[in-house]
Amino acid sequence: MTTTAIPDAPPATxxxxxxxxxxxxxxxxxxxxxxxxxxxxxxxxxxxxxxxRPQSVLSxxxxxxxxxxxxxxxxxxxxxxxxxxxxxxxxVNSLFIAIPATIIPIFVAAFAAYAFSWMEFPGRDVLxxxxxxxxxxxxxxxxxxxxxxxxxxxxxxxxxxxxxAHTGYGLPFAVYLLRxxxxxxxxxxxxxAALDGxxxxxxxxxxxxxxxxxxxxxxxxxxxxxxxxxxxxxLIYIGLSNSENLPMTAAIANLVNSLGGxxxxxxxxxxxxMALPLAVFFGLQxxxxxxIVGGAVKG
Amino acid sequence: MDSRFITAIWVVVGVPAALVLYIWGTERLxxxxxxxxxxxxxxxxxxxxxxxxxxxxxVYPTIRTIIRSLYSRNxxxxxxxxxxxxxxFLTNTDARSALINNVLWLLLLTLFTVGLGLLVAVLxxxxxxxxxxxxxxxxxxAISMVAAGVIWKFMYDFRPPGAPQTGTLNAAIGxxxxxxxxxLQQPSFRLSTFALIAIMVxxxxxxxMVIISAALKxxxxxxxxxxxxxxxxxxxxxxxVTFPLLGPTLAVVSTTxxxxxxxxxxxxxxxxxxxxxxxxxxxxxxxxMFVIGDFGRASAxxxxxxxxxxxxxxxxxxxxxxxxxxx
Numbered sequence: 152m153t154t155t156a157i158p159d160a161p162p163a164t165x166x167x168x169x170x171x172x173x174x175x176x177x178x179x180x181x182x183x184x185x186x187x188x189x190x191x192x193x194x195x196x197x198x199x200x201x202x203x204r205p206q207s208v209l210s211x212x213x214x215x216x217x218x219x220x221x222x223x224x225x226x227x228x229x230x231x232x233x234x235x236x237x238x239x240x241x242x243v244n245s246l247f248i249a250i251p252a253t254i255i256p257i258f259v260a261a262f263a264a265y266a267f268s269w270m271e272f273p274g275r276d277v278l279x280x281x282x283x284x285x286x287x288x289x290x291x292x293x294x295x296x297x298x299x300x301x302x303x304x305x306x307x308x309x310x311x312x313x314x315x316a317h318t319g320y321g322l323p324f325a326v327y328l329l330r331x332x333x334x335x336x337x338x339x340x341x342x343x344a345a346l347d348g349x350x351x352x353x354x355x356x357x358x359x360x361x362x363x364x365x366x367x368x369x370x371x372x373x374x375x376x377x378x379x380x381x382x383x384x385x386l387i388y389i390g391l392s393n394s395e396n397l398p399m400t401a402a403i404a405n406l407v408n409s410l411g412g413x414x415x416x417x418x419x420x421x422x423x424x425m426a427l428p429l430a431v432f433f434g435l436q437x438x439x440x441x442x443i444v445g446g447a448v449k450g
Numbered sequence: 451m452d453s454r455f456i457t458a459i460w461v462v463v464g465v466p467a468a469l470v471l472y473i474w475g476t477e478r479l480x481x482x483x484x485x486x487x488x489x490x491x492x493x494x495x496x497x498x499x500x501x502x503x504x505x506x507x508x509v510y511p512t513i514r515t516i517i518r519s520l521y522s523r524n525x526x527x528x529x530x531x532x533x534x535x536x537x538x539f540l541t542n543t544d545a546r547s548a549l550i551n552n553v554l555w556l557l558l559l560t561l562f563t564v565g566l567g568l569l570v571a572v573l574x575x576x577x578x579x580x581x582x583x584x585x586x587x588x589x590x591x592a593i594s595m596v597a598a599g600v601i602w603k604f605m606y607d608f609r610p611p612g613a614p615q616t617g618t619l620n621a622a623i624g625x626x627x628x629x630x631x632x633x634l635q636q637p638s639f640r641l642s643t644f645a646l647i648a649i650m651v652x653x654x655x656x657x658x659m660v661i662i663s664a665a666l667k668x669x670x671x672x673x674x675x676x677x678x679x680x681x682x683x684x685x686x687x688x689x690x691v692t693f694p695l696l697g698p699t700l701a702v703v704s705t706t707x708x709x710x711x712x713x714x715x716x717x718x719x720x721x722x723x724x725x726x727x728x729x730x731x732x733x734x735x736x737x738x739m740f741v742i743g744d745f746g747r748a749s750a751x752x753x754x755x756x757x758x759x760x761x762x763x764x765x766x767x768x769x770x771x772x773x774x775x776x777x
Contacts, residue, residue, distance in 0.1 A: 176684075180576050187570060188586045194652065195589065197618055198601045213616045214604070247454055251461040256503075258469045263500035272493040282500075285508045287763045289713050291732050292752040293511035295518065295745055300506075310454065314461065319507025322500055351492065352477045380594030382716045383736075400596040404720050421600035425593050432592035433585075 202228055202422045206415035228419035238420050240395070241402035245424075247310055248385065248398050249378045252317035253371055259318060260325035260370070261363075265355050267326070268334040269341055279330065285323040293320075294387050301388060308393035316388055317378050325370055332366035333359055376428055399424040469499065512756065519749035528746075535750035545751070548729040551643050552758075555711040555730065558644070562651045563707050564700060567658025571666050572688070574659075584663065588656030595653070595716035602649045603721070606633035637727035646717055646728055654710065658703045665699035666692070701769060708762055712755060731755050 200214040205225045208216075217223065233239045266272075267279050297316060298307065306312040336359065344354050360367075382400040389396050394405075403420050476495040480488050519536070522529040539545045570587055574580045590598065607617030611629050615621040620630035633645045669692060677687045715732035722728045724737065731751060738748035 177576070180573055184570075184573050184577055184579075184583050187566075187573075188583050191587050191590070191652065191655075193618065194601045194605050195593070197604050201604060210616065212614055213618065213621050215618075215621075247458045251458060251465070254462055255465050258466045259499045259503060262469070262473060262496045266493045266496035270489070270493040270496070272490065275493070278497075282504060284763050285504060287709050287759050288508050288512055289732070289752065289755045289759060291713070291715070291735050292515050292756050293507060295739065295749060295752070296511035296514035297507060310457070311461075315503075316507060319503045322503055323508070326500060350477060351496075352474060355473070376592055380596075382594070382596050382719070387736075387740075400594050403596045403600065417600050418604070421597040425597050428592040428594070429589070432589070 198418055198422060202418035204228075204415075209415050209418075228415050229423070232416050232419045232423065237394075238399070238402055238423060241397060241399045242423060244310075244396055245379055245398035245400070245427075248313050248317075249375055251310075251314045252321075252378045253375045255314060256318040256321040256325050256374060257367060257370055260322055260329050261360065261367075262355075263322075263326050264329035264333050265351075265359050267330045268336075269354070269359070270351070279326075282323055283327050286327065290320060290383060294383075298387060306388075308389055308396060310389075310396060312388040313385055316384050317374075317381070320384070321374050321377065325374065328370050328373075329363065329366055332363050336362050372431055375431060379428055472499070515749045515752050515756075518745060519753045521746050523744040523746050525745060531746070535747045536754075538747060539750055539754060544724075544729055545734060547727055548724075548731050548734045551640065551727070551729060552712060552714070552731050554640065554643055555647060555650075555714055556708055558647050559650055559654070559711040559714075560704055560707040562647075563654045563658045564662075564704050566651065566655045567662050567703065568696070568700070570655065570659045571663035572692075574663070575666060584656075584659065587659055590653040591656045593653070596720050598649060598653055599717055599720035602652075603634075606645060608632045608635075634722055635726050640727055642722060642726045642728045646721060649717055649721075650711075650714070654707060658707065661703050662696060662699055665696055669695050698769075705762055705765065705769075709759065712758055731758075 197214045200217050201209060203224045203226070204214065204217055205223050205227060208223050263282075267275060301307045301312045306315075340358055340362075341354055344358055349357070379398075380400065381398075382404055385398050385401050386404075389398075389401075391397075391401075391405075394401075397405075399420075403417070403424055406417050406420055473496065477492075480492055480495070483491060520530060520532060522531045522534075570583070574583045577583065593601070604616075605618045606620075607615075608620060608630055609615050609617070615624050615630055617630070617633075619633065624630060631641075634642050636642045636645075673691055673695075674687055677691050682690065713732055714730050715736065718724060718728055718730050718733045719736070724730070724733045731754065735748050735751040735755070738744050738751060
């Protein structure tokens with residue numbers, strides 16, 4: 152199975168397809184692709200343009216009128232959002248939540264994935280299937296018992312609650328992805344290392360981890376996006392009563408519910424929340440797509 | 451520098467260090483054991499942290515939720531009420547509406563994301579700007595559902611007829627003379643539910659496309675060429691050769707989309723909160739828990755969601771076993 156990443160995709164080779172009426176058909180293909188691209192980009196473009204328009208014109212004219220004179224563009228929305236509505240703090244909270252909640256499950260999953268790949272023990276396959284099966288447990292099922300547990304431990308409202316929860320929720324996918332990758336590494340490398348006297352700890356740190364860097368990168372990006380974009384887990388374990396610890400998503404959800412029409416703030420706030428994931432996505436999409444595909448298709 | 455920052459640094463450095471130390475330390479201890487016991491003990495120590503997290507955050511709460519769903523609302527003196535909470539779910543009109551909507555979500559979201567994903571994957575395979583097209587289609591997946599909600603508030607915005615429309619969609623239909631529609635406050639024909647599903651289609655088509663596209667590129671071009679030499683036209687090649695070969699991939703993508711549609715919450719919570727006949731099961735559960743405070747009923751709703759997912763879990767496990775056997 153090829154694991155072609157988006158930017159690496161080889162150019163299509165219509166020249167190799169000697170098909171009659173190719174010209175007209177190809178035109179239709181171009182038309183369809185371009186139409187789809189336009190439909191897909193318009194919503195995001197609309198938000199981006201709106202976030203730079205002043206409040207006064209936002210409610211009286213559509214974002215597309217911004218491209219015709221008279222031009223009204225401003226940075227004020229961003230300034231207001233950062234200064235007034237606590238979004239700046241929420242942005243920092245999101246980082247505090249997302250970075251540990253990305254790193255911890257990767258480490259935990261790496262050890263488990265190595266054991267599933269390169270150690271023999273009774274019940275290994277059954278246990279792995281159970282772990283993968285947990286992928287489909289709905290988050291909502293776990294909320295009430297975990298919330299009570301956290302309350303008993305005095306963790307509700309704290310970042311630690313969200314770190315722990317995201318580690319638990321992210322693990323089935325993390326173990327699945329890493330095991331697929333580690334399990335497909337060449338067996339001979341591990342065997343010759345064992346012959347040279349390497350124990351499992353050495354094999355893990357010297358062979359398995361360095362060779363699995365693409366999988367770690369993909370997993371890191373995916374888990375980061377998942378945690379950064381999460382609303383439900385944060386809303387429940389941190390709670391509206393501890394709003395000083397809530398992440399971007401919760402702050403924006405509050406703005407949506409409370410302001411309704413306060414669009415000039417919403418658009419800028421939403422774009423701020425997207426900026427980091429988009430940067431992560433465009434910076435690392437190569438790894439991202441390759442790793443996901445490796446896990447999902449290759450099996 | 452606030453204290454949270456210091457805590458975060460401690461966690462980012464400390465937890466991985468502790469885990470590495472744990473593995474290193476247990477290896478030392480294992481070496482003290484007789485040779486025969488070492489390979490039997492080691493895997494469980496390596497799996498330990500992961501199994502602890504999974505047990506605590508997924509297995510234990512699922513069991514607790516199932517038990518809690520059989521008890522009454524009151525937290526202080528819980529009464530065993532058997533299946534009453536389920537009876538409430540089956541007879542309540544909101545719940546029925548949520549069930550219908552979840553079925554709509556399941557069918558339409560899966561159909562459209564997989565269908566469009568397949569279409570795009572096949573089409574972009576034939577153009578030179580493939581990577582651009584794919585990136586644009588994939589981009590919404592990197593956006594949080596909450597931000598997507600804001601984006602689509604702009605798309606669906608409504609102004610009374612006559613006023614200049616600021617919503618992209620109403621402005622677009624206005625140019626051909628159709629009156630503006632209140633897309634997100636429209637219970638008739640469950641129009642608002644369809645409007646919400648459209649948002650998720652926009653978000654998840656890229657996911658389906660990327661995976662299907664990778665599978666497409668894995669198909670041996672000689673197979674397709676052989677079919678063409680035998681006189682098959684492009685459509686026949688697709689239907690008789692490409693499509694069957696994509697089968698397992700389409701199954702994986704469809705499964706993911708079905709699970710996503712059953713778990714739908716964020717987009718409904720932010721845009722309509724279940725009003726105008728857009729309720730879904732996950733949002734109903736969160737309402738029972740945090741607005742009404744009935745943990746018994748909320749648990750029952752969660753169990754219903756779990757039951758709906760069991761057939762899919764079974765299918766997945768079978769699929770996975772089949773894959774493992776050829777590994």
